[in-house]
Amino acid sequence: MELSQYSTMMPKKVFAGTNAIEKLAELCPGHKKALILCGRSVYGGGMTRRPEEILSACGVEYKLINTIPAEPLVDDVDAVIAQAQEWQPDLVIGMGGGSVMDTAKLVSACPQKGQSARRLLGNFSLVVKGAETVMIPTTAGSGSEATPNAIVTVPEKELKVGIVNSLLIADNVILDPSTTATLPRKIATSAGVDALAHTIECYTSNKANAFSDTWAMKGMKLIFKSIEAACNDNDEQARADMLVGAFYGGVAIAASGTTAVHALSYPLGGKYHVPHGVSNAMLLYPVMNFNKDAVQDRLAAIYDEVFGGGCAFSSGRKAELVIAEISRIVRSLDIPDKLEAYVTGAKDELDTLVDSAFEVKRLLNNNVKPLTKEDIRNIYLTLI
Numbered sequence: 361m362e363l364s365q366y367s368t369m370m371p372k373k374v375f376a377g378t379n380a381i382e383k384l385a386e387l388c389p390g391h392k393k394a395l396i397l398c399g400r401s402v403y404g405g406g407m408t409r410r411p412e413e414i415l416s417a418c419g420v421e422y423k424l425i426n427t428i429p430a431e432p433l434v435d436d437v438d439a440v441i442a443q444a445q446e447w448q449p450d451l452v453i454g455m456g457g458g459s460v461m462d463t464a465k466l467v468s469a470c471p472q473k474g475q476s477a478r479r480l481l482g483n484f485s486l487v488v489k490g491a492e493t494v495m496i497p498t499t500a501g502s503g504s505e506a507t508p509n510a511i512v513t514v515p516e517k518e519l520k521v522g523i524v525n526s527l528l529i530a531d532n533v534i535l536d537p538s539t540t541a542t543l544p545r546k547i548a549t550s551a552g553v554d555a556l557a558h559t560i561e562c563y564t565s566n567k568a569n570a571f572s573d574t575w576a577m578k579g580m581k582l583i584f585k586s587i588e589a590a591c592n593d594n595d596e597q598a599r600a601d602m603l604v605g606a607f608y609g610g611v612a613i614a615a616s617g618t619t620a621v622h623a624l625s626y627p628l629g630g631k632y633h634v635p636h637g638v639s640n641a642m643l644l645y646p647v648m649n650f651n652k653d654a655v656q657d658r659l660a661a662i663y664d665e666v667f668g669g670g671c672a673f674s675s676g677r678k679a680e681l682v683i684a685e686i687s688r689i690v691r692s693l694d695i696p697d698k699l700e701a702y703v704t705g706a707k708d709e710l711d712t713l714v715d716s717a718f719e720v721k722r723l724l725n726n727n728v729k730p731l732t733k734e735d736i737r738n739i740y741l742t743l744i
């Protein structure tokens with residue numbers, strides 16, 4: 361039998377379901393000083409109120425930074441890290457989307473003066489395990505609550521870079537559907553397709569293995585089933601399932617890895633500030649279409665598992681049907697599918713874009729079908 365080898369990384373505790381937020385109280389004993397990180401909309405929506413009440417009731421002093429930007433520059437993150445180093449929290453709570461949770465991870469990874477996210481960019485092994493972390497996602501998307509990655513934008517390179525170290529895995533995760541109840545549809549849809557992309561990419565990745573397959577497939581099933589009801593009807597059960605599905609997607613990323621969809625997505629975020637979920641939604645169909653022949657059996661397995669299977673279609677036909685369903689879902693969610701919504705003149709800058717994407721070897725190497733610069737160009741051209 362062939363040797364199967366993979367590393368497994370998981371948060372230690374996960375609380376999921378209605379009122380899961382109340383479980384924060386169980387995490388307080390032994391802690392004196394907490395730091396809550398969130399963005400303006402989460403704070404403005406009153407979502408931090410309950411965690412603040414719980415911390416107070418448990419006698420944990422806390423500080424709140426409510427200005428974490430979306431898709432932060434490395435210097436934005438370092439400004440937060442500097443404030444945290446003054447406060448010296450022993451519990452760091454990230455309440456928000458991927459950007460906030462990634463910032464929370466980096467705050468925990470840089471507890472002492474002199475440590476910074478910029479310094480980690482050059483050497484991921486400088487990550488240390490500082491304060492205990494609690495991740496409370498308020499979008500069902502990034503899966504950051506389960507991954508060892510923290511993504512920052514490096515302005516001088518016009519590129520998003522992932523800092524990766526197993527010490528960045530969160531200690532605790534709270535998945536409470538009340539946190540996504542007031543999420544604007546525009547954000548819910550792109551975050552949801554990002555989560556779907558994580559599961560499909562991890563399942564069709566060179567790094568896919570028995571452990572990641574289990575989580576990717578479970579996540580995919582939940583997401584395919586609930587994404588439209590969650591985004592279009594704000595259905596509570598569907599939103600709860602999306603949070604769990606997105607978390608499973610994160611577990612799959614930790615054990616496998618995303619592929620060319622995410623690789624080609626990073627330059628669009630770095631250069632044109634296309635939100636991460638939107639660029640992945642734009643790229644998911646054209647990249648999977650490109651990959652189709654190379655991962656046909658894997659896509660057919662998705663068809664069998666998610667859409668019932670048991671029929672006499674060939675693998676090729678099943679793969680086509682899965683890709684067609686991806687395309688239908690993305691269209692039904694009204695996510696922009698062309699770059700013109702964000703930038704004019706992308707065609708003139710295509711060479712730079714292709715060169716940047718070609719450098720994202722960490723993810724391109726996970727794609728079963730190798731991509732030449734010409735292939736990348738052709739995929740980008742479908743967005744212009």
Ligand SMILES: [Zn+2]
Binds near residue numbers: 554558622
């Ligand atoms: Zn993603």
